[in-house]
Amino acid sequence: MNPIQQLEQLISTHHLWEDEKVFARNSFLVTKGTINTQVFFITHGTCRVFIQDGDEEKTSRFGYKNSFIVALDSYISSKPTFFNMQAIKQCHVKIISKASLEGLLQQSLTHILLWQQILQALIYQQLEREVDILTTSPQERYNRVFTRSPHLFQEIPHKYIASYLRMTPETLSRLKKS
Numbered sequence: 001m002n003p004i005q006q007l008e009q010l011i012s013t014h015h016l017w018e019d020e021k022v023f024a025r026n027s028f029l030v031t032k033g034t035i036n037t038q039v040f041f042i043t044h045g046t047c048r049v050f051i052q053d054g055d056e057e058k059t060s061r062f063g064y065k066n067s068f069i070v071a072l073d074s075y076i077s078s079k080p081t082f083f084n085m086q087a088i089k090q091c092h093v094k095i096i097s098k099a100s101l102e103g104l105l106q107q108s109l110t111h112i113l114l115w116q117q118i119l120q121a122l123i124y125q126q127l128e129r130e131v132d133i134l135t136t137s138p139q140e141r142y143n144r145v146f147t148r149s150p151h152l153f154q155e156i157p158h159k160y161i162a163s164y165l166r167m168t169p170e171t172l173s174r175l176k177k178s
Contacts, residue, residue, distance in 0.1 A: 003117045004068060010111065012021055018096040018103055022086040023047070029070045030085035037075045038099035041068050045091030046155050049083050050163070059163040062088075062156060068118070088156060094147055139166045142175045 001009070011017060023029055029047060030036045049061040049069065059091060060083070063069035069152050074081035075098060105111045132141050142165060145152065153176075162172040
């Protein structure tokens, strides 16, 4: 069982899920400028995390079935988030507050290490993505994401994938054809 599954099971076993919600397609789980320290576990659907930069939306992350997603900046700082979190498809989530999660984690060193493992994987993914954006060509970025996450291209509309890869939808379409 992977660390994400372990944490979800641990929260369920301790009956700590505080809410369950369904977000309609295109509705927002979190909006820029709000303080949100909740942790969402996606049981069905997909969502994206993005920043609004003028007229352009810049996607930084996707959330899928059986994954956690959080406004990490707000979770860490308890300050307003820079990000929007939006359902791409109808999204079913279970929700736990930061306080409840941290209470659970403090019960055991094993729980703390599990959470640390999840955060380290997230940080590594973000660093890997940053290196990709800064140092690789659009073709290389496309190839790496396709290799790492082929399901992305089946679940996520191409305009959001293009935003994630920092290219136009037309460039993405050309790369897919080549």
